[in-house]
Amino acid sequence: MFDWQWDFTWSILPRLIEATGKTLLAAGGGYLVALVLGLILALAQRTPWKPLTLVVRELVEFIRSTPLLLQVFFIYYVGPQIGLRLSPWTAGLTAIGLHYAAYLSEVYRGGIESIGKGQWEAARAINMSTAATYRRIIIPQALPPSIAGMGNYLVGIFKDTPMLSVIGVGELMHTANTIGAENYRYLEPYTLVGLIFLAISLPAAWLVRRFEAATRRRLGLSK
Amino acid sequence: MTDKTIHYPLKLEGPDVPMVRFMNVSKRYGDLVVLDRLDLDVAAGEMVTIIGPSGSGKTTVLRMIMTLEKIDEGVIYIDGEPLTHMEKNGKLVRANQAHMRKMRSKIGMCFQHFNLFPHMTALENCMEGPVQVLGISKDEARERAMELLEMVGMAEKSDQHPSRLSGGQQQRVAIARALAMRPKVMLFDEVTSALDPEVINEVTTVIRNLVDQHSLTMLMVTHQIGFAREISDRICFFFGGRIEEQGPPTDLLDEPQEDRTQQFLSAVFDAN
Amino acid sequence: MSSYLEFLSRHADQLVNGTAITLAQFVLSALVAITLAVIAGLLTLAPSRPLKAVATVYIEIFRGTSLLVQLYWIYFVLPLMGLELPKFVAGFVTVGACFGAYGAELVRGAVLSVPKGQWEAALALNMSPAKRMRRIILPQALAIMLPPWGNMMVEILKGTALVALISVADLMFMSRQINGTTYQSAQAFGTALIIYYVFARFLVTPLMRWLERAMARRLGRA
Incomplete structure (x- = not known):
């Protein structure tokens, strides 16, 4: 079939599997950055100081409406111009983490805003502090509707990691490119990369759906 | 499956063919029997109202005529022709889409x-x-x-x-x-149930005029006993997927014979 | 500031050409995505099992892998199987196919969320299945799915930046080229970022909002 070479396939598989580990590391690391930065971006839009809200809002819009690829290049190449030499990994994780932080901040915001005013008022009525209201009342209710979004972005960040190959992060795509260039054969490495992505993201998407349903049930929010 | 011991004609013929005929019609959802071997005739031009507690199968009757629900057993005839079935080589078989489309043109629903x-x-x-x-x-x-x-x-x-x-x-x-x-047959499925009390009259007036001025055959499911009494030629009381009792409004509403009918009517009148 | 204006005027040609290519890639990708989304979305609802399977396989493959992987595969591997696409075509076809798979889910979800009573009322008027879909369900589904399609359009615009990696001379490609010759990275990449942002925020998004309002008016809601 299309000159598919099994020998070659077996010989490159170990390198690709090792690179899969790096892809997962990039996705996981980027996601951690996004989870934390996203929360900061979401809460910054809920302060009483209006100018901050507006600036952060526009910043989130800016990050969300420009290509991640361009952001990766920007962070990697502009760093040295201002005396900040970033390794490919640092630049890559920063870029992808910041990009997804913008998306996650919207998920957090949507979750928090989905809680009715009545819950705030009820918490106020039993004299709860704002922090305690967030922690005990709002976040537990805001979480379940956010989980689908958070999970989907975890899968999304995983699928966007190949863009880090352009600045030399040695993940799957980068490794496939290297293998291809060394052997002048692209059929097997590229096809295998596609299959590896499918093999991970399909079960992951399924798990996200299961996890969302389970969380809803556990919190008694299921219909 | 169609019961072999009952003879279902390919066509209803004769001087007084009903506009709607249910013959031995059953419908189940799993273990729940919605309609239990129902026989029901509605004559051309007749106004028949179906009353009964919720879950008694009233709405299902209308939805079956409109082909919104499949039936498990029996045959429904409209204007003498089978609706749920069609003739093929001298036998009745399940209606195909083309046949249902042809038959649906005789039926309207609200x-x-x-x-x-x-x-x-x-x-x-x-x-x-x-x-x-x-x-x-x-x-x-x-x-x-x-x-x-x-x-x-x-x-x-x-x-x-x-x-x-x-x-x-x-x-x-x-x-x-x-x-x-x-349409030749009009179906009214609880058409006033979703309305605010003060606008129910707008709708009942329209239906009353239809009954007075047209020779349409009508089947209505309603909770408004008073309205049903006023305009129906006949009222059927449904219970557990069967007709428990039927008759002209005055007979059924004023002198119900069956215990369940009496219980249902007194519950309705108490509520009003 | 004056040096930045100098930078802009020196590279105006590259930036304008790149922007034009990006816009062309965006429009063509969007058309491919919409077409595939409607076809695949409706096929997932078809009664025929083989058709449903074809749509599901397409959706899962394109949603399950990365756009960049798809792009390389279609541009570098497909020719080995006898299908050679010019890079410009490979670019918008891949971006369109990728987002078409996501869009198919939007189409499917919107059709399913049209209330059941609408199907029943159309059936009670004896409309054929095709007419029910075309005259009654799709117009309502369109109004339901327009808001998420607004976001999708921005994602498609961003997605086209990847075609630079198979050497389509779009805005992304030009900004890299300028960076490579001038080493003025902040200016090169920053300018491109701003152009993408302006298009997304002040062209694509307002256009989609306008469409949403027009649809709402057609439904008598505005």
């Missing part, structure tokens, strides 16, 4: 929640079927639709979208929409 098309005005709602299904010219369809909207008192609102109309107004447009298809 729903509890009106189900008007939100992206069309009242007039467009009434023109949609005639133009798209019957192939009538737009001008002719518009003229006819306006007449019908006039009849239900909605001519002034003909260019409004459903979202701008009250429930009573929407239901009147829905009646005009169904009539525009010139």
